[in-house]
Amino acid sequence: MRYEGNIYRPPSEARSLIIQVTVGCSHNRCTFCNMYKDKKFRIRHKEEVLLDLDEMSEIYGELPLRIFLADGDALVLKTEDLLDILRYIKIKFPFCQRITAYATVQDILRKGDEELALLKKEGLSMVYVGAETGDPVILTHVKKDVTVEQMIQAAEKLKRCGIKLSLTLISGLGGRERLKEHALESARLVSAMKPEYLGFLTLMLEKGAPILSEIRAGSMTLLTPDDVMEETKLFLSHVDSEGTIYRANHASNYLALKGTLNRDIPAMLAQVEEAEKRQGYKAERYRML
Ligand code: SF4
Numbered sequence: 001m002r003y004e005g006n007i008y009r010p011p012s013e014a015r016s017l018i019i020q021v022t023v024g025c026s027h028n029r030c031t032f033c034n035m036y037k038d039k040k041f042r043i044r045h046k047e048e049v050l051l052d053l054d055e056m057s058e059i060y061g062e063l064p065l066r067i068f069l070a071d072g073d074a075l076v077l078k079t080e081d082l083l084d085i086l087r088y089i090k091i092k093f094p095f096c097q098r099i100t101a102y103a104t105v106q107d108i109l110r111k112g113d114e115e116l117a118l119l120k121k122e123g124l125s126m127v128y129v130g131a132e133t134g135d136p137v138i139l140t141h142v143k144k145d146v147t148v149e150q151m152i153q154a155a156e157k158l159k160r161c162g163i164k165l166s167l168t169l170i171s172g173l174g175g176r177e178r179l180k181e182h183a184l185e186s187a188r189l190v191s192a193m194k195p196e197y198l199g200f201l202t203l204m205l206e207k208g209a210p211i212l213s214e215i216r217a218g219s220m221t222l223l224t225p226d227d228v229m230e231e232t233k234l235f236l237s238h239v240d241s242e243g244t245i246y247r248a249n250h251a252s253n254y255l256a257l258k259g260t261l262n263r264d265i266p267a268m269l270a271q272v273e274e275a276e277k278r279q280g281y282k283a284e285r286y287r288m289l
Pocket residue numbers: 025026027028029030033034035036072104130
């Protein structure tokens with residue numbers, strides 16, 4: 001098995017077999033993200049990917065495992081190549097329970113409904129999309145290069161084609177300066193997209209992330225744990241996305257929260273208030289990406 005560079009995967013794919021179908025991210029411009037800045041983007045040759053699957057099937061082929069297609073945006077592959085990979089997985093891993101991948105909004109919109117429906121039919125059951133925020137000002141500022149409208153269109157398209165959506169937002173992405181807008185516009189975005197899953201990370205910056213220069217220059221102020229709680233309360237009090245599984249229990253979060261929207265919002269708000277009173281936050285040294 002040939003992995004190139006650091007490999008990232010969503011927390012819920014911790015036990016999945018990771019198959020690298022691209023190296024890096026084709027977008028690679030987001031100013032808060034340093035994940036693939038050291039990699040020159042390329043799509044791996046399909047034959048190499050199939051060889052990895054051959055090799056891994058000798059060890060795991062009879063297991064009821066999950067497979068995650070890395071790196072940053074597997075949907076950038078030509079649909080026929082991705083279909084070949086999905087079909088090969090079915091042959092080599094007959095008990096595979098699900099196949100998932102990261103996807104950019106641009107990649108989802110570039111594919112036709114028929115293509116996405118076919119990908120679903122051949123096994124792609126869910127994609128992870130980093131929306132990061134619903135605030136158009138922050139979206140432009142962090143160079144996400146997508147609009148709120150495009151994100152909503154992408155969610156509608158996935159729903160039509162039967163592919164589940166796991167959406168990620170980042171607490172603190174607007175700094176103190178846009179805390180309120182970030183919380184309220186993100187609540188509005190999620191209410192419109194109604195993803196099956198929603199994950200909140202809390203902004204943590206690694207060396208080399210371009211946004212660090214703004215923080216050093218004083219034009220953006222990082223949130224304190226109390227600020228993050230204020231943002232979380234604003235978000236939870238305004239979101240309306242019945243049935244969405246909500247998780248804010250990533251290693252970067254100051255407080256672990258989980259529940260189902262909208263049912264568990266009052267309980268989660270009470271948990272946030274209790275943590276504020278006790279100042280019961282994860283210590284900075286235990287936070288990680
Ligand atoms: S946040 Fe996602 S889309 Fe943006 S550069 Fe990082 S991997 Fe690529």
